[in-house]
Amino acid sequence: MGRILFFLGLALVAWMIFKSWQRKQLDEKPSDKPKQKSSLGRKSQEEIMPCQHCGAYSPMSEGVLMQGRFYCGMEHAKAAGEKVH
Ligand SMILES: [Zn+2]
CATH class of the missing domain: 1.20.5 (Single alpha-helices involved in coiled-coils or other helix-helix interfaces)
Incomplete structure (x- = not known):
């Protein structure tokens, strides 16, 4: 058992x-x-955009957007003739 x-x-x-x-x-x-x-x-x-001045591709957060045109940096926005203050 x-x-x-x-x-x-x-x-x-x-x-x-x-x-x-x-x-x-x-x-x-x-x-x-x-x-x-x-x-x-x-x-x-995040979108990768070409710079309107030099053509380099950069993420949108790293570059600048001016009147619908994207630049890899402030220097190229100025160089392209954008009014940067
Ligand atoms: Zn550039």
Whole structure:
């Protein structure tokens, strides 16, 4: 009788380990998809523009925009005849 209870307990423990492993597998699968999605759509918003004076390509945050014309720096905006104060 004692041996049967021992094997019954062993089977129960094995079943519980299997169930918790199965739940872990199911939980991990759906959480992977939103993580991949959130990594997209950042940094790609910055536009690279050519300088109207020298033609060098610079990110918009690094250059200057004057009346719709982009320059890689203040020096080239001045050199191109823009009114810079
Ligand atoms: Zn330039």
